[in-house]
Amino acid sequence: MSIWEQIDQPTLLINETVARANIACMLQRAQSKGVAFRPHFKTHQSAQIGEWFRDLGVEKITVSSVEMAEYFADHGWKDILIAFSMNPRQTKRINALARRVHLGILIENMDVLPPIYLFGVEPLDVWIKVDAGSRRTGVDWQDKKGIHELCEVVNRIPRLRLTGLLTHSGHSYHAGSLKKVNKIFREGVDRLNQLRDELEAAGHSGLKVSVGDTLGCSLCEDWSGIDEVRPGNFVLYDAQQAKEGSCKVEDISVALACPVVAKHPERREVVVYGGAIHLSKDNLEVDGKLSYGLPALPSGEGWGAPIPHARVDRLSQEHGILWIPGPEFEQIAIGDLVFVLPAHSCLTVQAMGDYLSLSGEKISTFNKKAE
């Protein structure tokens, strides 16, 4: 029985060949630029996919929560950065984890330091979380006084190792042009380097600069002044990334297989089992209209290119309503599978909790559901 015959409910497929090529490509890119590679595992969230990185010699990783750090520590990862501003309610868990692995955390304010101090922390790398322009969170890069004070206090706490300055320039998404993406990328790096120089002059030597985001790491060529990169999405990519230009649609390594349950020819709509609880409600624009992913048809052992001008027009809890304006509409029958390339693969992986490889193997994640 082919995997197409096995699938009876929304199923997240992963093309291992494409995913492994994506990993090799980004690793090679970092190596060629002489920059340390600490990929973000919040996108794929899977110990098994982590092995595809380990096969290429990757040893340092980034995660987005203490819970995820615990999961990857359980799966043998020994050098983990939790790229989320320190949550003082998790001090004890962080401390327990630091006993097992080389752990890094982000600090952006003094208030979280007393519990660390009180609990008698294990050795920890501390990165100062800097807002270099994204306005999400972090100490404003212009708040020189605040950053200097924070470094002073961190240095005074035994076993906290002031390691470097870290930013995430998430505002490069929707920048609209390669020139603007480049500008935002370099702006972040340059601001962190300026801070590093000032801190060095104040006696804090050897600080590193860490930047993230798949878009900047995929598109920008000037990596000078960067010590470490933390892209994550590139292993899977998605429709948003393809739209922004960081990948081609054929580099997207995941697709949601959805059973077709109804067709409405008068409005060119196909109704699939596959809704907001599978894809998430993240979206992108297709021909100026909102779409929750890119519909595609089966092709060979996987899926084909996105159907031209087709959209995932609406989502409810379990329903997806696809709009298929071209002749592909007639090729789709009730009972068939249609594929949706996710708008945002991080959220789709989180929603689904596991993958199926094209050879029919189940690949579970940190967020896998109970059987």
Next chain:
Amino acid sequence: MSIWEQIDQPTLLINETVARANIACMLQRAQSKGVAFRPHFKTHQSAQIGEWFRDLGVEKITVSSVEMAEYFADHGWKDILIAFSMNPRQTKRINALARRVHLGILIENMDVLPPIYLFGVEPLDVWIKVDAGSRRTGVDWQDKKGIHELCEVVNRIPRLRLTGLLTHSGHSYHAGSLKKVNKIFREGVDRLNQLRDELEAAGHSGLKVSVGDTLGCSLCEDWSGIDEVRPGNFVLYDAQQAKEGSCKVEDISVALACPVVAKHPERREVVVYGGAIHLSKDNLEVDGKLSYGLPALPSGEGWGAPIPHARVDRLSQEHGILWIPGPEFEQIAIGDLVFVLPAHSCLTVQAMGDYLSLSGEKISTFNKKAE
């Protein structure tokens, strides 16, 4: 240790007293109108919360997938309607389930009937899924010929029991006024009754009319012509429902507890651990701007009223950025918990996978995560 001290990561709280009152209220409403009550369990998704319905004598339920039907069958429910158009890829699972419980399915096209016929189905209730105006899916209510033919064919298949006509008028959300909600609600009921009369004249007697949606069932008073209602959201309610007027904010029985990790006074923003993977990206308008829920402060054993004019302004994977324009901003400290009343509780429950009661008891769901 209070539950507030125990919580160290985003946690979905449920106020059992409020949820039980919501159940009693909707049940009493259906009973007073002499209409059968078949609540939709896709919102709460929990066997344990199901018991709160059973305590009041509820015996028939609605679910949104075969998988969810299997879960509730495993938890002792014996009369289940799968309110999702028949997916022919799941024929064998449906058949296996029909051996265990009194099962209902929705049919909206002929193409799904051959596999049912071929597999030699167990006795099944069949509801004709009618699109009475929502344009999601179902046979168009004006396609009289199609509906008559479908009924004929269903009647010809042994052990399929043609049971009634079913619609979901989901377009009542965003109708904008009670008058319009009423109009949409009655329009759906009236269109189904017209069809029923015509089918009766053609020899299909005893068909029932089933309608759904919490909004219509909460707000509309004229239930004539309805045999069964299937509201679901009312047990939890949410910010969207409160905005539409089907509940008051104090009727919302769930809130996401989020640890505060940063504050940015210059832009009145509080950063919490609690993002798109916890709340979902569903949203509503607050003061004309998009918000992913309603922020609230702790109060007594639970949470207080939503903070006036506050918004969940932005969400990324794990981060929530709350905008708190008033003096409540100064009351919030790093390390505190802030609460978010979900924009859409169905999707938040799905994302979280379990609840914590205000007495500290974990309540798991169909979608619970592996330990």
